Amino acid sequence: PGPPPEDLCCQVCQEVFRDPVILSCSHSFCKDCLKRWWRKKQICECPVCKNISSKDDPPLNQALKNLCESFLQERDQRASEALCSLHSEKLKLFCLDHQQPVCVVCRDSEKHTNHRFRPIDEVAQQHKKKLQETLEPLKKKLKVCEEVQVKFDQTAEHIKVQARHTERQIKEQFKKLHQFLADEEEARLAALREEEEQKSGMMKEKMEALIEAVKLQLSSCCLVVPKLFVSLLVSLFLSVSAVHLFTWKIISLFLTE
Numbered sequence: 001p002g003p004p005p006e007d008l009c010c011q012v013c014q015e016v017f018r019d020p021v022i023l024s025c026s027h028s029f030c031k032d033c034l035k036r037w038w039r040k041k042q043i044c045e046c047p048v049c050k051n052i053s054s055k056d057d058p059p060l061n062q063a064l065k066n067l068c069e070s071f072l073q074e075r076d077q078r079a080s081e082a083l084c085s086l087h088s089e090k091l092k093l094f095c096l097d098h099q100q101p102v103c104v105v106c107r108d109s110e111k112h113t114n115h116r117f118r119p120i121d122e123v124a125q126q127h128k129k130k131l132q133e134t135l136e137p138l139k140k141k142l143k144v145c146e147e148v149q150v151k152f153d154q155t156a157e158h159i160k161v162q163a164r165h166t167e168r169q170i171k172e173q174f175k176k177l178h179q180f181l182a183d184e185e186e187a188r189l190a191a192l193r194e195e196e197e198q199k200s201g202m203m204k205e206k207m208e209a210l211i212e213a214v215k216l217q218l219s220s221c222c223l224v225v226p227k228l229f230v231s232l233l234v235s236l237f238l239s240v241s242a243v244h245l246f247t248w249k250i251i252s253l254f255l256t257e
Contacts, residue, residue: 008068012037012047017068022061025051034058036143039150076124094123 010017012033019031027048029037037047044053082091082101089103096116107117 005071008064008071016072017061017064020061020064020068021058022064023051023053023058024055025049025053028061028064031060036146039146042150092120093117094120 008016010020010030010033011027012029015030017028017030020028021031021034022028023046025046025048027046029047034047038044038056044056045051046053083089084091084103084106087103087105089105091101091103093102093104093107094100094117095102095106095112096118098112098115101120102112102117106112107115
């Protein structure tokens with residue numbers, strides 16, 4: 001049998017509709033497919049047009065369901081009417097001993113002597129029922145897996161949000177720390193410059209006072225000492241004072257460090 005018409009296929013699972021429900025936007029989906037889609041997206045939107053559904057339990061599309069059931073019945077009937085490769089007869093029987101479909105000619109052949117047979121439609125329904133029973137626990141496991149996947153995605157997103165928040169906090173804290181260190185550096189350098197100026201000023205005042213005192217003493221000696229000798233003494237004293245001042249500045253620098 002060929003593929004089902006596009007109008008009878010769910011656009012989520014790409015299979016023939018099973019219990020189709022219709023949304024307010026007129027799009028239809030399998031009920032289970034739509035529920036899984038909504039659980040995954042965490043929003044009741046249409047998988048096709050993305051419109052938000054006004055109902056979290058949309059109504060059954062009975063007309064579409066009837067069409068799908070009719071199509072499935074016809075497809076199953078066509079499948080059951082397949083021809084025997086040996087006799088070109090319809091395969092209407094199922095050999096229970098060989099577990100294969102057969103025609104009426106096969107039934108009467110020597111190959112199937114004393115074998116048990118059942119109508120193929122009856123066997124098909126039995127196999128279909130067994131298949132559904134087998135699939136039921138798998139559907140439950142699939143549902144659990146999907147729920148776990150949703151929780152995992154939520155947890156992963158929460159971890160990402162927390163990481164971004166922590167990253168912003170770290171950057172803000174280090175920015176404040178850098179600003180504090182810059183302010184502290186500027187304050188200490190300003191204090192150092194102020195201390196240097198104060199000490200230099202004090203030394204300058206003391207040296208000026210000392211020079212004035214020496215000048216006074218030398219002026220009193222001018223009566224007995226030639227002026228040339230006095231000038232030499234003053235020059236020598238100023239040179240020695242300059243050396244002392246330079247030495248004192250060097251010592252002050254080492255002390256401040």
